[in-house]
Amino acid sequence: MTYTTAATPSAYAGSPRRGPVTRLLEDERWLAMTLLLPTVALLGLFIAYPFIEGVRLAVTDTKVGVPGHFVGLQNFEKIWNDDIFRVAVQNTCVYTFVATVFKLALGLWLALLLNHNFKGKAYTRAFILLPFIIPTVLSTLAWKWMFDPTFSVINWMLFRLGLIHGRINWLGDPNLALISVIIVDIWRGLPFYAISLLAGLQTISPELHEAAAIDGARAWQRFRHITWPLLLPVTLVIVLFSVIQTFAGFQLIYVLTGGGPANATQVFATYAYQIGIGTGLLSEGATISLAVFPVLLLVVIVQLLYIRRVETH
Amino acid sequence: MARIHRRRFLKLSGAGAITASAGGGLAGVLASGRAPAYAQATSVHYLRWSDFVPASDKLLKEKIAPQCEKDLGIKLNIEMVNANDLQARITSAIQSGSGPDIIYAIGNWPQLYADSVADLSDVAAAIGEAQGGFYDVSRLVATVGGKWIGMPWNIGGGLLTYRKSWFEEIGYSGGKFPQTWEEYREAGKKLKAKGRPFGQTLGHTFGDAPSFWYPYLWSWGGKEVEGDGKTVAINSKEMVESVKFAVGWWKDACDEGGLAWDDSSNNRAYLAGTISCTNNGASIYLEAKKKPESYLTEKGAPLWQDTLHAPLPKGAGGQFALPFPSTNMLMGYSKNQKPAKDVLRWITSKEVYGQWFTSQQGYSDGATKDWEKDPVWNVDPVLLPFRDIPSKGRLAGYAGPPGRASAEAITKYIMVDMYAKAVQGMAAEEAVKWAHDELVKIYS
Numbered sequence: 105m106t107y108t109t110a111a112t113p114s115a116y117a118g119s120p121r122r123g124p125v126t127r128l129l130e131d132e133r134w135l136a137m138t139l140l141l142p143t144v145a146l147l148g149l150f151i152a153y154p155f156i157e158g159v160r161l162a163v164t165d166t167k168v169g170v171p172g173h174f175v176g177l178q179n180f181e182k183i184w185n186d187d188i189f190r191v192a193v194q195n196t197c198v199y200t201f202v203a204t205v206f207k208l209a210l211g212l213w214l215a216l217l218l219n220h221n222f223k224g225k226a227y228t229r230a231f232i233l234l235p236f237i238i239p240t241v242l243s244t245l246a247w248k249w250m251f252d253p254t255f256s257v258i259n260w261m262l263f264r265l266g267l268i269h270g271r272i273n274w275l276g277d278p279n280l281a282l283i284s285v286i287i288v289d290i291w292r293g294l295p296f297y298a299i300s301l302l303a304g305l306q307t308i309s310p311e312l313h314e315a316a317a318i319d320g321a322r323a324w325q326r327f328r329h330i331t332w333p334l335l336l337p338v339t340l341v342i343v344l345f346s347v348i349q350t351f352a353g354f355q356l357i358y359v360l361t362g363g364g365p366a367n368a369t370q371v372f373a374t375y376a377y378q379i380g381i382g383t384g385l386l387s388e389g390a391t392i393s394l395a396v397f398p399v400l401l402l403v404v405i406v407q408l409l410y411i412r413r414v415e416t417h
Numbered sequence: 418m419a420r421i422h423r424r425r426f427l428k429l430s431g432a433g434a435i436t437a438s439a440g441g442g443l444a445g446v447l448a449s450g451r452a453p454a455y456a457q458a459t460s461v462h463y464l465r466w467s468d469f470v471p472a473s474d475k476l477l478k479e480k481i482a483p484q485c486e487k488d489l490g491i492k493l494n495i496e497m498v499n500a501n502d503l504q505a506r507i508t509s510a511i512q513s514g515s516g517p518d519i520i521y522a523i524g525n526w527p528q529l530y531a532d533s534v535a536d537l538s539d540v541a542a543a544i545g546e547a548q549g550g551f552y553d554v555s556r557l558v559a560t561v562g563g564k565w566i567g568m569p570w571n572i573g574g575g576l577l578t579y580r581k582s583w584f585e586e587i588g589y590s591g592g593k594f595p596q597t598w599e600e601y602r603e604a605g606k607k608l609k610a611k612g613r614p615f616g617q618t619l620g621h622t623f624g625d626a627p628s629f630w631y632p633y634l635w636s637w638g639g640k641e642v643e644g645d646g647k648t649v650a651i652n653s654k655e656m657v658e659s660v661k662f663a664v665g666w667w668k669d670a671c672d673e674g675g676l677a678w679d680d681s682s683n684n685r686a687y688l689a690g691t692i693s694c695t696n697n698g699a700s701i702y703l704e705a706k707k708k709p710e711s712y713l714t715e716k717g718a719p720l721w722q723d724t725l726h727a728p729l730p731k732g733a734g735g736q737f738a739l740p741f742p743s744t745n746m747l748m749g750y751s752k753n754q755k756p757a758k759d760v761l762r763w764i765t766s767k768e769v770y771g772q773w774f775t776s777q778q779g780y781s782d783g784a785t786k787d788w789e790k791d792p793v794w795n796v797d798p799v800l801l802p803f804r805d806i807p808s809k810g811r812l813a814g815y816a817g818p819p820g821r822a823s824a825e826a827i828t829k830y831i832m833v834d835m836y837a838k839a840v841q842g843m844a845a846e847e848a849v850k851w852a853h854d855e856l857v858k859i860y861s
Contacts, residue, residue, distance in 0.1 A: 167821075169511045169533030169749075186858065187851070188829065253674020254686050276620075276676030278841055364621030364830065365676040366837035381504050382828035384529040384821070386512075 161390035168384035179391035188367050188375060189392065195282060196371040196396075200350045203289045207346060208339070210290065211297025216327075218298065219305045229299070236295040244359040247288045251275050251360070275361055278368035285357050285369050289350060297342060304338035305331065337414050344407045348400055372396050459756045460492035463745075464517035466500040469700045473776040481769060489763055491756050501623070510748065518751040519761065522744045523623075524827075525558045525812060525819040527567040534566050535747040535754060540762050541565035548767060549787035552807040555742045557819050567744035568761045569784030571777075574740040574806035575628040576726040578687060578701045579694035582714065583613055594727040598636070598662060601730045605670020608693045615671045616692035618678035619837040624741070625680050626833045629696040629729070631739040631813055634659060634832060636732030641826060641856055646817030649860055651835075652853035655734070660836060660845035667840045676837060688712050688720065696729065699780045699800055726802045728809065740810035742784065782807050822860050831855045 128134045162179055166172030183189045218229055235243060250257050251274035262268045274284045308331060316326050354373035357363065363370035363378065372392060380389020468474045477495050485493040498506065500523065507526070510516025511533045527534065541559070545551045551559075555569035577594070584594065587607045595601040605615045618625045634640075637659035643650050667673065672692055675683075683695040688705060695701070705712040705721035712720040728736060745765075747757050763769060767787075774783055775793050779800030782788060794804050813832075814823020826832065835852035839845050 167529075168508050169530055182858075187855070251677075252682065252685075253677060254672070254682075254689070254691050271674065273674050273676065276674050276678075281677065361677065362621035362679070364834075364837070365619060366830075366834040366841060378828055379825075381508050383825040384508070385825070386508075 158390045158394055161387045162394045164387050166387040168386055172387055175387075179388050180395075182388065183391055183395065188370060189395075191367045192363075192370045192372055192375040192392075193395075195367075195369060196351060198282065199286055199289070199353075199371060200347060203286050203293065203350050204343060204347055206286075206290045207293045207297050208343060211294055211342075212301055212339075214294065214298040215301035215305055216331075218302050229302075232298055233295045235292050236299075240292065240355050241359055243292065244288060244356050247291075248275075248360055251284055276365055278365060281361055281365060281368045285360055288356055288360065289353065292356065293346060293350070296346065300342045301335065301339065304335045307338075308334045337411055340407055340411045340414065344404065344411075347403055347407075351400055351403075352396060459490070459753065460494055461519065461753055461757050461760050462494045462496065462517040463519045463521075463760070464496050464498065464503070464506060465521040466503055466523070467497045469698060470703065470777050470780045472778075473773055473780075476773060476776045481764065481772065484769070485760060485763065489756075489759055491760055493760060511750070514750040516748065516750070518748060518753045518757040520746050520748060521570065522567060522746050524741050524743075525814070525824050527559055527744045527746055528561070528820050529824055530746060531561050531566045533749050535749050535751070535758075536564055536566070537568050537747055537758070537761065538563075538565040540568055540758060540765075543762070544568070544765050545785060548783070548785035551785050552740075552742070552782075552810070554740045554807055554810045554812055555744070555784040557812055558742050559744045567746040568765060570743045570745050570765070571774075571784055572740045572742045572782040572807045572810070573698055573780070574738050574782075574803070574810065575625065575696045575698055576728055576738070576802050576806070577694055578697045578699075578724060578726055580613070580714075581723050581725050583608060583611075583693045586611075592725065594725075595730055598633075598666070598730045598732055602662075602666045602670055605666065605694075609670050613693040616678070616683045616686045616695040617667075617671055617675050618680075618683060619667075619676045619833060619840060620678050621830050621833070622679040624698075625678070625683060625696060626830065627813060627827055628739045628741070630833050630836055631811070631815075632729050632737035633663070633732075633836075635737045635811055635815065636729065636734050637662075638732070638734030640816045641814055641823070641832070642817040642860055644816045646814070646820065646822070647860055649853055649856040650816075651856055652849050656849045657845050659732075660839045660848055663836050664839050664845065676840065690715060690720075699726070699778075699803055702726070702799060703778060703780060721799075725799060728802060728805070736809060737811055738806045738809040739813065740782075740806050779803055817860075825859045826856060829855070829859075831859075 129138065161172070163174060163176060164172030165175045165178070214232065218225070218232070222228075249255065253259075253271055253273050253276055256271070256274065258274070259268065259271050262272070273280065275281050312330050312334075313326055316330055321329070352373055353371065354377065357369055357371055357374050358377070361369045363374040372395065376389045376392040379385050379392060465474075465477075474497055478497075482493040482495055485491055496517065503521070503523070504526070506516070507520055507522070507530060510520070511530060522530070541551075542565075551569055552572060555572060559565055559567040559569050579594070581592075584604065587604055589595065589604065595604045608614065617629055619630075620626060634656070638655040639653060639659060640650050642648055672686065678686075683692065683697055684701050684704070686692045687695050687697070687701050702721055702724050705719070705724060709719035709721060714720055714723050728738065730736070745761055747754065747761060751757055770783070771791070774788055774791060777793075779793055779797060780803070782804060783791070789804055794801055812819040812823070813827040814820065817823065831852050835848050838851065839848040843851070
């Protein structure tokens with residue numbers, strides 16, 4: 105039995121099937137560009153185009169069905185002098201900051217608990233994800249019912265426990281309303297933190313903890329000097345995603361309060377919707393949405409720089 | 418069983434498709450998945466809200482749409498969505514230049530989309546003439562400079578829904594009801610002391626909040642702008658008084674949880690027996706009547722038999738209501754202009770519209786005056802007060818026209834928030850000034 109030597113380099117070199125496209129793709133630069141092209145097209149279509157369109161709208165006076173003219177920064181000037189917009193900025197910042205701090209603290213605590221071995225661990229982990237899996241509008245409607253001033257199950261429970269004597273107006277009181285929407289956001293965002301941080305925790309080698317324990321390090325010292333530094337890069341990425349999502353959050357507040365009472369829970373997204381869709385002033389709605397951009401950009405830059413620094417060290 | 422190989426299957430199905438495109442028989446139709454062109458009826462896509470009276474939606478889908486195909490040869494596809502989702506749908510349809518042929522608009526929305534809709538003057542003129550003329554509120558929202566930018570459909574609105582027996586206990590027997598705001602506040606004080614407060618929303622909710630606070634404002638002699646539609650006129654002595662009174666009334670008579678209520682909260686509270694009176698459409702009464710075993714008074718009687726309706730009390734400026742006229746807009750981008758116009762003409766004709774109007778059982782008024790005389794009003798006297806809403810009606814933005822600026826003011830809940838801020842502790846003068854400044858920004 106004889107074997108041919110079809111796989112020799114000379115056989116390829118002389119192959120008549122090697123066309124110009126093949127030759128081009130053999131160049132790594134062209135191949136990389138070709139492989140990247142679908143991603144670039146998708147990003148361009150779904151991220152870059154809407155963003156550019158948003159910027160274009162923000163510098164015109166476009167209304168629904170009425171093509172606009174260039175007006176420069178007039179819309180930005182208008183929202184700058186708008187009291188409701190200022191309230192929305194303040195609310196958005198408070199909402200994002202408080203919710204993020206609590207989500208991180210509680211998420212980390214939950215992740216540390218879930219990182220232990222116990223009976224029913226797999227089921228517990230699956231249940232923890234429930235708030236994140238249920239459609240936001242659906243779970244928010246349930247919360248709305250729980251916060252209902254007349255039928256609140258929370259009030260009923262607190263009343264039965266003798267902790268309150270009157271009703272708590274969860275969504276009607278301007279200060280409590282913001283706290284209430286923050287509570288719901290924490291409840292909804294917590295699983296994302298817990299599961300992501302748990303994934304981070306599981307990448308930390310147990311040998312490091314064992315070695316530290318042999319050296320006499322206590323639980324807190326092990327967390328402070330081993331767990332936390334190794335978890336920090338993951339934590340920063342999670343916080344980055346979460347801040348972006350919370351800052352631009354819409355459906356939760358829209359369903360719970362619609363931005364009321366008297367704008368006590370008005371945030372960027374609800375106000376942009378109210379102006380852009382409710383009033384048909386597309387350019388002003390786009391301007392309000394775009395006002396989020398510099399703040400988020402700053403957050404992203406600072407965090408990415410910090411992540412790079414942490415990783416380098 | 419004979420096996421068919423992939424290549425043979427492709428050959429056969431390809432041949433089927435070719436036969437179909439050549440116009441060949443049932444096999445071809447099945448292969449192409451399309452009905453032949455000559456058999457396809459023109460179809461018109463009609464987007465509406467989900468009605469508060471489900472029987473009306475059922476009638477539209479199950480009877481009127483098939484009847485349309487029979488009478489006009491036009492297939493009427495009716496899509497119903499939540500009222501809160503309509504504006505997002507309208508905006509995306511207009512901006513993309515495609516979507517439903519006819520869209521149902523609430524209040525002064527047609528004014529927002531005036532540049533994107535077709536002229537319906539011929540249809541409106543004919544229907545108006547045949548049915549006793551349109552009410553002013555319907556005409557104002559559906560016209561721009563004499564041109565009809567939509568076809569008025571109906572007029573909704575709120576009245577005070579109240580517990581007959583509980584008002585009798587405090588001296589309002591024989592169907593009597595407080596006539597002035599002072600009497601109303603006193604009645605509320607007595608009822609709240611018995612654990613039966615009034616229920617009213619001060620939240621960001623598009624129906625029940627403006628439909629109470631705008632007529633309240635007008636009854637004190639207040640108005641957002643002068644007749645020129647530019648000069649803001651809210652900062653007046655009457656307005657400050659109205660805000661002060663509202664704060665006292667809220668504390669004396671109302672369920673203070675109303676600051677966060679949406680359009681369904683007061684329905685639930687009334688049906689659960691926790692409030693004695695609330696501003697609402699007829700939906701509470703109709704729901705209680707539909708389920709007499711579910712909704713009972715504390716004595717076990719059906720709740721609907723203990724429910725009556727009354728107009729909002731009078732003030733120094735008069736007695737008003739905020740009607741919600743609805744209008745069908747024929748979208749300018751529609752490629753079915755003629756059939757869609759035919760549908761609108763047909764569906765608002767007395768014979769067809771009459772079926773829908775009857776199904777409403779008095780929940781809403783017709784857009785034309787002839788419907789005041791419809792026998793539906795004789796069926797249930799409890800619903801009769803709803804008949805007079807259009808004649809007591811003013812539109813948001815009064816005394817100016819119901820244009821884009823008034824829509825912005827109502828969408829931003831400026832008037833509602835003026836009262837909400839005061840109830841939350843802001844001085845009346847400051848709350849009115851805040852509203853004035855906001856209106857100036859909108860109307861400038």
